[in-house]
Amino acid sequence: xxYTISGxxxxxxxxxxxxxxxxxxxxxxxxxxLLDSAATGSDGxxxxxxxxxxxxxLGVEGEPEIYLIITxxxxxxxxxKDRQGxxxxxxxxxxNVIWKGPVLDNLENIGKYDIEIMLSPREIPKxxxxxxxxxxxxGTIISLQLANRFEAExxxxxxxxxxxxxxxxxxxxxxxxxxIGPVAPPL
Numbered sequence: 608x609x610y611t612i613s614g615x616x617x618x619x620x621x622x623x624x625x626x627x628x629x630x631x632x633x634x635x636x637x638x639x640x641l642l643d644s645a646a647t648g649s650d651g652x653x654x655x656x657x658x659x660x661x662x663x664x665l666g667v668e669g670e671p672e673i674y675l676i677i678t679x680x681x682x683x684x685x686x687x688k689d690r691q692g693x694x695x696x697x698x699x700x701x702x703n704v705i706w707k708g709p710v711l712d713n714l715e716n717i718g719k720y721d722i723e724i725m726l727s728p729r730e731i732p733k734x735x736x737x738x739x740x741x742x743x744x745x746g747t748i749i750s751l752q753l754a755n756r757f758e759a760e761x762x763x764x765x766x767x768x769x770x771x772x773x774x775x776x777x778x779x780x781x782x783x784x785x786x787i788g789p790v791a792p793p794l
Contacts, residue, residue, distance in 0.1 A: 612655040612673060614689075614720025616647050623651025624724060628678040631655045633662035633671040634710055642673070653720075673711045677722065679704040685725040 612631050616624045630644040642657040662671045677687055677694065680703060687694040687706035694706035711717065 609656065609658045610671070610717060612642075612657070612675070612720070613718045614653060614722060615651045616653065616677070616722045616724060617651050619723055619725045623647070623649065625649045625651065627651075627653075627724075628680070629653045629655065630676045630678070631657065632674055632676065634674055635662075635668075635672075642671070670714055673714075673717065675708045675720070675722075677706040677708070677724070679706065683726055685728055687722060687724050689720060689722045 616627050616629070618624055625647055627647045628644060629647065631642040632639045633642055640662050642661050643655045645653045645655045647653045657671075659666070662668065675694075677684075678699070682704045684704070684706065687696075687708075689708060691709045691712055694708045697705050697707060699705050708722075
């Protein structure tokens with residue numbers, strides 16, 4: 608029986624990635640067989656054909672248990688994932704960074720790979736908005752702007768709107784009173 612593994616590799620902003628080496632393996636208890644490999648085209652597409660003789664020369668194995676390995680020759684990938692989850696990072700026997708995917712869950716999806724590669728870390732926001740539910744009387748709900756721990760070098764750490772942010776010795780209720788004033792007790 609003939610099979611074709613196919614799919615697309617793209618960066619997280621959805622642009623196709625060209626020249627990425629993809630290897631397909633059949634997982635076995637003692638030795639995983641390399642089925643074949645292919646590089647992505649300018650559209651990010653790859654196609655790896657193979658037949659039963661490539662993974663089961665004796666005709667006793669049944670269906671292949673396929674997983675992919677993506678090679679990162681330039682060592683610039685931050686993460687690699689597909690619809691089944693995150694690929695695990697490793698090093699091959701000649702020092703290349705490789706990303707091993709999970710075994711394909713359903714052979715019907717053999718031609719539906721959509722692999723996303725993150726090339727740079729996500730930016731960390733300058734501030735965060737958080738909803739804090741107080742433990743005081745009446746279950747006061749307040750919203751605080753949380754200072755980012757990754758502030759620029761010249762900014763003031765632990766300062767929000769020119770006021771010191773919540774210190775470890777300050778209770779949430781004290782900080783709420785400082786920001787919005789006293790709250791009338793419930794009736």
